[in-house]
Amino acid sequence: MHSDFTNSLILTALIPLLFSIFIISVAFQLYFILFVFAKVIQQDTPIIPIGKSHGVSVIVCAWNELVNLKELLPLLNAQEYPTFEVIIVDDRSWDGTFDYLLGECSEYQKVRFLRIDQTPEHLSSKKYALTLGIKSAKYETILLTDADCRPQSINWIAGMAECLSTDKEIVLGFSPYFSEKGFLNNLIRYETFITAIQYFSFAITGVPYMGVGRNLMYKKSLFLQNKGFAKHTNILGGDDDLFMNDVANDKNTAVCLNPNTFMYSFPKTTWETWYRQKRRHLSVGKYYQFKNKALLGALASTQILSWISFIILAPLFRHNPVVFWVLGVFLLRLISQWIIFFKANKRFDNTLETFTFPFWDGIFALYFLIMGINNFIPRRQKMRWR
Structure with a gap:
C-alpha cells in the first residue's frame, strides 16, 4: 500500500515536468521549422x-x-x-x-x-x-x-x-x-x-x-x-x-x-x-564553434524529447481530455514540418518521397539518440579516406 502511494506521488510530480518538456521541445522545433528551415523555400x-x-x-x-x-x-x-x-x-x-x-x-x-x-x-x-x-x-x-x-x-x-x-x-x-x-x-x-x-x-x-x-x-x-x-x-x-x-x-x-x-x-x-x-563525420562536430554545437545539439535533443515525451504522455492521458491537446500539439509539428519539407524537397529536385517524412522523422529521433551516445565512445582514429 505504501509502495503504491509513493509511486503515485512520483508519477504525479513527473507528469507536469514531462508535459513541460514536451511543450518546450515542440515549440523549439516549430520555431526552426517555420522561421529558419522555411528560408530555403524563399531563397x-x-x-x-x-x-x-x-x-x-x-x-x-x-x-x-x-x-x-x-x-x-x-x-x-x-x-x-x-x-x-x-x-x-x-x-x-x-x-x-x-x-x-x-x-x-x-x-x-x-x-x-x-x-x-x-x-x-x-x-x-x-x-x-x-x-x-x-x-x-x-x-x-x-x-x-x-x-x-x-x-x-x-x-x-x-x-x-x-x-x-x-x-x-x-x-x-x-x-x-x-x-x-x-x-x-x-x-x-x-x-x-x-x-x-x-x-x-x-x-x-x-x-x-x-x-x-x-x-x-x-x-x-x-x-x-x-x-x-x-x-x-x-x-x-x-x-x-x-x-x-x-x-x-x-x-x-x-x-x-x-x-x-x-x-x-x-x-x-x-x-x-x-x-x-x-x-x-559526427566525430568532427565536436570541433565546431560553440554556438553551432549548441544549436545543432538543441535541434537533435528537442526532436528526441518531443518523440519520447509524446510516446509516454499519450498512454498516460488516454482517458483524459488532455490527450487531445498532446496529440494536437504533436500533429501540429509533424504537419508543419511536412509542408515545409514538401516545398523544400521540390527545391532539391524531389530527391525524396514526401509521404515518408513523418516516418523518417521518428526514425531520426532514434538515430540521433543512438549516434549521440555512440559518439561519446572513444575510438582510436586511423588516417584513411574511407
Whole structure:
C-alpha cells in the first residue's frame, strides 16, 4: 500500500515536468521549422548569364578511383564555361589511376593531374591532397567535388560561379545521393536532405557553419590567408565542414539552389561502410564553434524529447481530455514540418518521397539518440579516406 502511494506521488510530480518538456521541445522545433528551415523555400536562384567568366579551378582528389574517373572526367571536361581547369590529385592509387591519367589526360583539354607518392604521417591524406591541388590551381576560384560524383548538367560550374558575387567568397552547393532500393539508401538520402536544409537555412539566416566537399566553391586567397587546414591537420575529417566552420560568416557566404548545379553522388551500400563514414563525420562536430554545437545539439535533443515525451504522455492521458491537446500539439509539428519539407524537397529536385517524412522523422529521433551516445565512445582514429 505504501509502495503504491509513493509511486503515485512520483508519477504525479513527473507528469507536469514531462508535459513541460514536451511543450518546450515542440515549440523549439516549430520555431526552426517555420522561421529558419522555411528560408530555403524563399531563397532566390540566380539566372546563369551567357558569357560571364572568371577562371575556375575544379579539384578532385582520388584514391583508387579509376572506374569513377573514367565516367567523371568527360563530364567535367564538357562543362559549358569559358575559363576553367580540372585538377585530379592522384593520392597513391594502385588501381591503374596513374597510368590512365598519364595516357588519357591529353584527350581532355581542360584536365591535368598531380601525383602523390607519399603523405606525411602526421597529416590527413585527404587534406594534404587538397592542399597540393589548391596551391597548384591557376585560378582564384576553387570548386571542389569527389570522384564518385556526377554533375546534374553541363552548367554546374557556371551556376556555382554565378552565385560568387563580388562580396562573396564561398558558395555552398547541394550534393544529393542517387536513389536506389533498400532501407539504407532511403536513410542516407533523408539524412542528406535534413543536413542540407540545416546548413542552407542557417547560412541564409547569417549563421553558416558547414559545407559539403562534394559541391563546394571558395576563393583560393581565402584558403591561403587562413593557412588552409592548419588548425585541423591531424583530424581525420573536416576538410569541408571544419574549414567552413572557421572561415564562413554572414557576409562572405552564398548558397546555390539551382538544380543545374546539383552534384549527385553514389551512397554507401553496406551498413559497415556507412557506419564508419558517419562515425568520421559526427566525430568532427565536436570541433565546431560553440554556438553551432549548441544549436545543432538543441535541434537533435528537442526532436528526441518531443518523440519520447509524446510516446509516454499519450498512454498516460488516454482517458483524459488532455490527450487531445498532446496529440494536437504533436500533429501540429509533424504537419508543419511536412509542408515545409514538401516545398523544400521540390527545391532539391524531389530527391525524396514526401509521404515518408513523418516516418523518417521518428526514425531520426532514434538515430540521433543512438549516434549521440555512440559518439561519446572513444575510438582510436586511423588516417584513411574511407
